Amino acid sequence: xxxxxxxxxxxxxxxxxxxxxxxxxxxxxxxxxxxxxxxxxxxxxxxxxxxxxxxxxxxxxxxxxxxxxxxxxxxxxxxxxxxxxxxxxxxxxxxxxxxxxxxxxxxxxxxxxx
Amino acid sequence: xxxxxxxxxxxxxxxxxxxxxxxxxxxxxxxxxxxxxxxxxxxxxxxxxxxxxxxxxxxxxxxxxxxxxxxxxxxxxxxxxxxxxxxxxxxxxxxxxxxxxxxxxxxxxxxxxxx
Numbered sequence: 001x002x003x004x005x006x007x008x009x010x011x012x013x014x015x016x017x018x019x020x021x022x023x024x025x026x027x028x029x030x031x032x033x034x035x036x037x038x039x040x041x042x043x044x045x046x047x048x049x050x051x052x053x054x055x056x057x058x059x060x061x062x063x064x065x066x067x068x069x070x071x072x073x074x075x076x077x078x079x080x081x082x083x084x085x086x087x088x089x090x091x092x093x094x095x096x097x098x099x100x101x102x103x104x105x106x107x108x109x110x111x112x113x114x
Numbered sequence: 115x116x117x118x119x120x121x122x123x124x125x126x127x128x129x130x131x132x133x134x135x136x137x138x139x140x141x142x143x144x145x146x147x148x149x150x151x152x153x154x155x156x157x158x159x160x161x162x163x164x165x166x167x168x169x170x171x172x173x174x175x176x177x178x179x180x181x182x183x184x185x186x187x188x189x190x191x192x193x194x195x196x197x198x199x200x201x202x203x204x205x206x207x208x209x210x211x212x213x214x215x216x217x218x219x220x221x222x223x224x225x226x227x228x229x
Contacts, residue, residue: 035217043202045157045220091156100145100164100208102218104156 004094006105013082014113020067021077021108023092029053031097034068034075037104040088048090051075053097079110087112116141120205120221128229129195135224137188137205144210146188147218148180151202163188164210195228202226 003026013019025034036048051059051068059066063083067076079086089109095102118139127133137146145164149157162170163182177199179191188205202225206218 033217037217037220042222043204043225044222045204045206045218047217047219050217100147100162101159101170103159107154107156 004105012111035093037091118221135190139207143207147206149204
């Protein structure tokens with residue numbers, strides 16, 4: 001079974017600074033997807049960024065980028081120039097290729113200080 | 115339309131009641147999902163529908179009954195629930211085109227309280 005581990009229950013960052021959220025996963029598969037989702041108090045899960053395992057290049061979406069280390073099974077999220085609106089719960093998620101079964105980590109609550 | 119719409123947003127029901135949660139999307143997604151999320155916990159997969167057929171049932175108790183009447187609509191019928199079933203119920207959808215696997219689009223959820 002695949003498991004996703006987020007070892008940081010809470011993180012805090014100063015506005016305009018950079019923060020990195022950690023995620024590790026366990027799988028025996030070679031083809032899969034990894035995601036970071038954001039869940040603000042509004043409750044809706046919002047896709048932040050995704051990474052295909054077959055791609056060596058790290059995904060980037062504006063201020064959000066990942067450090068994908070396939071051999072180490074590590075998938076960290078870096079948020080640059082943090083904004084107050086980035087405050088939310090962040091979930092790392094794994095989905096096997098051609099499979100509709102996405103699994104989430106326990107989440108990291110990010111606080112952004114003005 | 116790039117949204118998944120869930121109704122109602124809040125629901126309070128007694129243990130003997132029968133109620134239904136509704137989820138709708140018009141993005142042409144052919145996979146739809148129900149997740150259950152307890153407070154301060156990650157979402158847990160309950161059911162997956164692919165092309166209107168149930169493809170995954172994560173050993174969910176029979177008091178939860180999913181239904182997918184068409185490709186745009188997903189229901190979750192509730193009957194004889196327990197207080198521990200109180201949670202946020204999230205619906206999601208995704209494309210099912212061969213070779214295309216993208217992240218899910220989630221609705222805002224239904225906050226269910228069983229009294």
